[in-house]
Amino acid sequence: MSDDSTSKKTLAQQTLALADGLADGRVDRRSFVRGALALGLGLPSIAAVLQACSGSEAPPETPKAPTGAAVVKPAGPPDLGELEKELKIYNWSDYIAEDTVANFEKESGVKVTYDTFESNEELIAKLQAGASGYDLVCPSGYAVQVLLALKLLEELRPKYIPNLGNVAPQFRKMAFDPTDAYAVPWQWGMTGIAYRADKVKAPPDSWAVFHDAQYKGKMTMMDDMRDVIGAWLKFRGKSLNSSVPEDLAAAKADALTAKALLQSYVSAPVKGQLVAGDVWIAQLWNGDTLQAKAENDKIDWILPKEGGVIWADSMVIPKGAPNPRAAHAFLDYILRADVGAAISDFTGYGSPNAAATAKMAKPVPYPTEEQMKLLEFQSDLAGASGAWDQIWTEIKAG
Numbered sequence: 248m249s250d251d252s253t254s255k256k257t258l259a260q261q262t263l264a265l266a267d268g269l270a271d272g273r274v275d276r277r278s279f280v281r282g283a284l285a286l287g288l289g290l291p292s293i294a295a296v297l298q299a300c301s302g303s304e305a306p307p308e309t310p311k312a313p314t315g316a317a318v319v320k321p322a323g324p325p326d327l328g329e330l331e332k333e334l335k336i337y338n339w340s341d342y343i344a345e346d347t348v349a350n351f352e353k354e355s356g357v358k359v360t361y362d363t364f365e366s367n368e369e370l371i372a373k374l375q376a377g378a379s380g381y382d383l384v385c386p387s388g389y390a391v392q393v394l395l396a397l398k399l400l401e402e403l404r405p406k407y408i409p410n411l412g413n414v415a416p417q418f419r420k421m422a423f424d425p426t427d428a429y430a431v432p433w434q435w436g437m438t439g440i441a442y443r444a445d446k447v448k449a450p451p452d453s454w455a456v457f458h459d460a461q462y463k464g465k466m467t468m469m470d471d472m473r474d475v476i477g478a479w480l481k482f483r484g485k486s487l488n489s490s491v492p493e494d495l496a497a498a499k500a501d502a503l504t505a506k507a508l509l510q511s512y513v514s515a516p517v518k519g520q521l522v523a524g525d526v527w528i529a530q531l532w533n534g535d536t537l538q539a540k541a542e543n544d545k546i547d548w549i550l551p552k553e554g555g556v557i558w559a560d561s562m563v564i565p566k567g568a569p570n571p572r573a574a575h576a577f578l579d580y581i582l583r584a585d586v587g588a589a590i591s592d593f594t595g596y597g598s599p600n601a602a603a604t605a606k607m608a609k610p611v612p613y614p615t616e617e618q619m620k621l622l623e624f625q626s627d628l629a630g631a632s633g634a635w636d637q638i639w640t641e642i643k644a645g
């Protein structure tokens with residue numbers, strides 16, 4: 248063998264050793280390229296070896312189970328990239344502390360666009376229309392079910408949300424997200440009746456107050472199909488998720504009787520009318536009522552004796568969200584005890600975050616078992632949603 252052939256053999260052996268090292272993980276891709284170039288290997292050959300070894304970043308040895316069967320780790324989704332510069336959030340109005348977003352922007356350098364909506368149906372319609380550009384939105388439980396059925400949500404990446412451990416046990420594995428794969432609970436609350444104690448003859452205790460002609464023109468119900476029809480279903484002792492045609496027909500009749508006495512259907516903006524005294528009795532959420540009460544302490548709230556809605560609203564990531572890393576960063580931020588406490592102290596709602604509840608100035612206690620008998624979570628109407636839509640259209644037009 249000539250010197251030349253010896254050196255060629257050595258070169259081949261060295262190249263093989265390098266390729267073996269790449270294949271079994273002892274050599275990383277960058278070191279392989281550097282070594283191969285030093286050995287004089289051409290770029291096309293280097294590329295071919297790299298492609299052949301493209302799985303080489305996996306651990307070199309597959310661990311064996313005691314039985315000898317190979318343990319195959321399912322490939323997870325690829326890591327999220329760098330923190331993006333922007334984040335677009337779509338949330339209910341008056342549902343966050345005044346400085347929550349500003350503080351996040353300051354510490355993360357992410358610029359937040361924050362828009363608001365007034366009902367789950369508005370949110371669902373926006374996401375269904377496509378290309379909303381939102382990275383985080385806040386549906387109630389039943390609306391999470393609807394969005395999941397429409398395949399409009401991304402799965403969470405828990406490794407980017409270390410504070411997930413702060414979520415209280417009763418808000419984990421809820422019916423709308425049984426494996427905690429999609430939703431980070433934001434706030435919980437109830438729908439009942441807000442009233443001006445100084446204007447009404449006696450505090451209301453029933454949905455029947457909306458049939459009381461003495462308050463004609465001084466009452467409102469929410470601009471929300473699920474809440475209005477749901478209230479009249481509860482009034483007749485039915486589930487607020489009923490799809491029974493007779494139940495729905497009775498609810499429609501009750502709603503039309505009430506409509507003749509209502510000033511309007513209005514949700515969060517009714518707070519100002521209660522404060523001013525233009526409205527005396529309003530179907531409203533407990534937390535928004537507390538916000539109004541901060542401006543006028545004559546405003547009170549009751550849960551009607553027939554019962555009402557309890558909800559848990561969650562932050563979820565819409566399919567194709569343009570800034571998923573920033574979305575996860577915001578989720579982790581709001582799950583901090585101090586940030587979560589500030590949000591709930593401002594909104595007047597309960598925090599699903601155990602660490603935050605412990606820090607709240609005015610914690611809202613979760614209902615007892617006894618109180619829960621009066622409360623019901625809404626669920627996806629699925630096949631009955633067309634009938635509900637139809638009835639709501641007729642009520643609004645009636």
Ligand code: N2P
Binds near residue numbers: 340532
């Ligand atoms: C709006 C809060 C209401 C949330 N301020 C109802 N799910």
